[in-house]
Amino acid sequence: MIPKKKKKPEVPGGCKSNSKLATLRHIGKFGIRHLLRQEWKLKEGRKGILCQLQSFCVLLTNMLSEGSSFMKGIALGGTFCLLLTLLGSFTPGMQSSPEDHHHHHHIKAPTKDELQSLSDPQMVEMSQRVRVYCVIMVQPSVLGYWSTAKDTWGKHCDHAVFYSSESAKALEAVDLNEKDEWAKLRKALKHAYDNAGDLRWFFVARPTTFAIIENLKYLVLAKDPNEPFYIGHAMKSGELEYVEYQSGIVLSYEALKRLVNVFKDEEKCPEQGRALWKLSEEKQLALCLKYTGVFAENGEDTQGKGLFNSKSVSSLIQDSMSKKNLDVVEGCCSDLAITFSGMSPNQMQVMMFGVYRLRPYGHNFHDSLIFLPPEGSDND
Amino acid sequence: MKGLSGSRFCFYVGFVVGTLSLYLFLRQVWFERSMELPVLGGIQGSSVAAVAEEKQASDSDNWSVEGAALINLNHPHHTGEDSRVADELYQKVRILCWVMTGPSNLQTKARHVKATWSRHCNVVVFMSSVDDPDFPTVGLGTGEGRDQLYWKTIRAFHYALEHHGNDADWFLKADDDTFVVVDNLRWVLSNHTPEEPLYFGKRFKPYAKQGYMSGGAGYVLSKEALRRFVEGFKTKVCTHTTSVEDLALGQCLEKMGVLAMDSRDTLQRETFHPFVPEHHLTGKFSKSFWYWNYCYYPIVEGPQCCSDLAVSFHYVDAELMYTLEYWTYHLRAYGYRHRYRPPLPQGLVERLAQTERATVGTAGRGTIPAGIIVVGGGNQSKMEAVSYKGAPRGGKIPMDNNRTAVTQESQQ
Numbered sequence: 033m034i035p036k037k038k039k040k041p042e043v044p045g046g047c048k049s050n051s052k053l054a055t056l057r058h059i060g061k062f063g064i065r066h067l068l069r070q071e072w073k074l075k076e077g078r079k080g081i082l083c084q085l086q087s088f089c090v091l092l093t094n095m096l097s098e099g100s101s102f103m104k105g106i107a108l109g110g111t112f113c114l115l116l117t118l119l120g121s122f123t124p125g126m127q128s129s130p131e132d133h134h135h136h137h138h139i140k141a142p143t144k145d146e147l148q149s150l151s152d153p154q155m156v157e158m159s160q161r162v163r164v165y166c167v168i169m170v171q172p173s174v175l176g177y178w179s180t181a182k183d184t185w186g187k188h189c190d191h192a193v194f195y196s197s198e199s200a201k202a203l204e205a206v207d208l209n210e211k212d213e214w215a216k217l218r219k220a221l222k223h224a225y226d227n228a229g230d231l232r233w234f235f236v237a238r239p240t241t242f243a244i245i246e247n248l249k250y251l252v253l254a255k256d257p258n259e260p261f262y263i264g265h266a267m268k269s270g271e272l273e274y275v276e277y278q279s280g281i282v283l284s285y286e287a288l289k290r291l292v293n294v295f296k297d298e299e300k301c302p303e304q305g306r307a308l309w310k311l312s313e314e315k316q317l318a319l320c321l322k323y324t325g326v327f328a329e330n331g332e333d334t335q336g337k338g339l340f341n342s343k344s345v346s347s348l349i350q351d352s353m354s355k356k357n358l359d360v361v362e363g364c365c366s367d368l369a370i371t372f373s374g375m376s377p378n379q380m381q382v383m384m385f386g387v388y389r390l391r392p393y394g395h396n397f398h399d400s401l402i403f404l405p406p407e408g409s410d411n412d
Numbered sequence: 413m414k415g416l417s418g419s420r421f422c423f424y425v426g427f428v429v430g431t432l433s434l435y436l437f438l439r440q441v442w443f444e445r446s447m448e449l450p451v452l453g454g455i456q457g458s459s460v461a462a463v464a465e466e467k468q469a470s471d472s473d474n475w476s477v478e479g480a481a482l483i484n485l486n487h488p489h490h491t492g493e494d495s496r497v498a499d500e501l502y503q504k505v506r507i508l509c510w511v512m513t514g515p516s517n518l519q520t521k522a523r524h525v526k527a528t529w530s531r532h533c534n535v536v537v538f539m540s541s542v543d544d545p546d547f548p549t550v551g552l553g554t555g556e557g558r559d560q561l562y563w564k565t566i567r568a569f570h571y572a573l574e575h576h577g578n579d580a581d582w583f584l585k586a587d588d589d590t591f592v593v594v595d596n597l598r599w600v601l602s603n604h605t606p607e608e609p610l611y612f613g614k615r616f617k618p619y620a621k622q623g624y625m626s627g628g629a630g631y632v633l634s635k636e637a638l639r640r641f642v643e644g645f646k647t648k649v650c651t652h653t654t655s656v657e658d659l660a661l662g663q664c665l666e667k668m669g670v671l672a673m674d675s676r677d678t679l680q681r682e683t684f685h686p687f688v689p690e691h692h693l694t695g696k697f698s699k700s701f702w703y704w705n706y707c708y709y710p711i712v713e714g715p716q717c718c719s720d721l722a723v724s725f726h727y728v729d730a731e732l733m734y735t736l737e738y739w740t741y742h743l744r745a746y747g748y749r750h751r752y753r754p755p756l757p758q759g760l761v762e763r764l765a766q767t768e769r770a771t772v773g774t775a776g777r778g779t780i781p782a783g784i785i786v787v788g789g790g791n792q793s794k795m796e797a798v799s800y801k802g803a804p805r806g807g808k809i810p811m812d813n814n815r816t817a818v819t820q821e822s823q824q
Contacts, residue, residue: 101419105426110434112427117438144492188745250746345743349734360527360734367742378694381715385693386739388748389720392532392595394498395490399747411715412751 138330142254147400162249165231166192167224169238172200180377181239184384187406188245195220214313225292232257236281241373242380246403248370260287265340266330273328274318279340280371290324337366344374388412480550481537505598508580509533510568513588514556515542521588524730528737532594535579539568561657573638581606583638586630591728591736596721602757606635609670614684615708622672623708624662628726629684640668677719678754684724692717720752
């Protein structure tokens with residue numbers, strides 16, 4: 033094949049052998065695309081992918097110089113976009129080492145034996161430490177959820193503070209005067225850190241999430257808040273592991289401290305976000321934390337069931353039913369679940385009844401801690 | 413590049429199209445792709461599978477099928493719980509549950525009842541118009557439909573007394589869209605004796621002097637009440653008067669001297685409910701709604717409508733059945749000390765004191781077992797945790813209900 037080459041792009045040295053290039057020349061255009069996709073799925077280092085893509089570009093231009101200009105345009109446009117992305121998101125300090133891939137990040141709740149083996153002074157100390165500052169991110173458009181969160185699960189936080197994008201007359205909140213979600217989150221977290229008092233655990237959620245704070249305390253009971261923890265429903269996006277916002281984010285004091293420090297660094301943790309498009313604030317958070325050496329961990333119970341849910345109980349039950357589980361309830365959710373989401377304000381009131389009140393008489397759990405109900409409340 | 417403007421234009425358009433499409437493609441595939449950590453998926457999968465297998469094996473150990481009845485051999489237990497009080501009540505307050513259903517509802521409704529709350533009854537019988545040995549159901553020899561309801565009820569109670577009169581002390585009627593917390597029903601019945609002619613349920617007032625119990629919310633007859641009901645039909649004091657089953661039954665029982673009882677808890681909150689929880693807890697009943705005129709006791713709207721120890725809900729679909737089972741028997745707040753902690757029923761106090769370690773957690777009278785640390789609830793700024801390690805093993809630290817175990821300083 034003797035293509036009419038106007039320019040002669042160079043294949044970067046040491047990237048591909050010529051024989052492979054030759055075989056690839058014979059594959060059609062769609063074959064190339066398919067191959068490209070295959071290549072992207074492989075977990076190689078970024079430099080390797082870059083290399084291969086460049087050689088594919090060479091191939092494309094060679095092949096298509098005979099075709100119409102339109103096709104040439106598409107191909108070049110695509111390559112251009114790809115290069116920009118890679119350059120935009122390529123971060124020199126973030127080479128993922130092979131160990132990271134095998135490091136499973138999950139946090140399990142303590143077992144009964146573990147708790148019973150602790151001495152009493154230790155238990156006293158731990159129960160005094162495990163106090164939660166709730167950072168609830170609201171805005172006037174979700175006034176219904178806002179007031180419900182305040183009236184339901186917010187009462188079980190040791191200190192619940194509502195951070196709003198703008199002030200609302202009906203309800204009290206810290207007015208951040210900010211529209212951008214990521215900027216709001218940054219300001220709120222900074223405010224929480226400055227006003228933490230002696231609270232050492234931080235739970236960040238929107239009022240559309242329902243949380244059972246006692247179960248959160250149980251999960252982190254034996255963990256030291258002076259160690260960095262970033263816990264929730266861990267998800268993966270490409271190389272990035274992050275905690276899903278919708279099912280609530282838990283940060284220890286140390287993690288928040290490191291975060292507030294890295295906020296000052298515009299390089300690593302910019303206010304405007306990076307790459308061609310805006311990353312969601314949950315991923316921005318994960319990136320900034322990753323810089324400080326804090327990694328997302330999945331919160332699970334002693335059996336390995338996830339404790340943070342982005343769906344409602346009904347929705348999870350529906351899923352369990354459609355999977356035709358023998359025991360629908362067992363296959364649904366954990367007994368000590370911490371969060372659910374996707375419920376209406378009325379359904380949250382019903383959750384309060386279901387979690388804190390409805391129970392079968394005569395079944396007792398001799399838990400190692402007892403949490404008293406909050407004052408001035410009648411729905412729990 | 414050829415010098416023609418047409419092809420150059422094509423090139424630029426192609427360039428833009430290529431950029432945009434790849435941008436969208438990348439966004440879709442690369443950056444927005446979220447995968448669950450493979451470890452999590454693995455663990456969750458295997459634990460669910462293991463539990464499912466376990467259940468299949470244990471089902472045959474737990475139930476014995478006698479005719480069309482399912483006799484419960486073992487009271488369902490949860491790992492890590494102390495259910496001595498519930499077990500005592502299970503032995504002492506034996507309940508036969510019969511569920512009103514029909515052939516067309518077996519797979520859509522009755523199946524879910526079988527998988528959830530009916531497992532907590534001592535005996536459960538599914539009553540249908542037609543025999544079904546596989547489910548199993550009893551064929552009452554009636555037709556199907558609203559006009560057959562009282563016929564079915566009459567025959568079902570006759571069947572229950574004849575075949576299972578000695579297997580139970582109390583006889584519960586429920587629909588296939590009723591959810592019943594049987595353990596709480598045992599608590600309601602625990603201070604009464606089945607030799608008295610009594611009947612419990614959601615009490616309605618019209619048409620009957622002492623009121624009658626709503627059919628949908630479920631009602632329970634004592635053994636003596638059941639005997640009198642059957643007797644009433646033998647002596648023709650009671651007949652099939654109307655197909656409005658709950659009213660007709662109430663009128664028959666009134667004639668036979670059976671007392672309609674108050675099933676509310678010690679704070680006068682209803683336990684049997686004719687609607688779903690959401691309706692009672694958050695709905696506002698319009699003043700013209702029939703419910704206002706029917707309820708024997710004053711309606712309370714909001715959270716105090718319903719007792720913590722609720723017994724039943726009605727119009728419960730399959731999904732809500734499992735959801736309620738999850739809320740009742742599974743989901744809890746770790747270490748949470750419930751506001752409502754009624755005292756043990758009379759008969760149980762002595763029986764439990766005789767057993768070795770009489771530490772009773774949430775059902776106790778404000779006592780806290782040794783080795784427990786109490787932490788103040790939310791919105792408290794400071795608290796002290798107090799340990800009770802010094803108490804003798806198995807001993808109780810008596811406390812009056814006014815004094816809490818934790819000293820708290822509230823924020824100004």
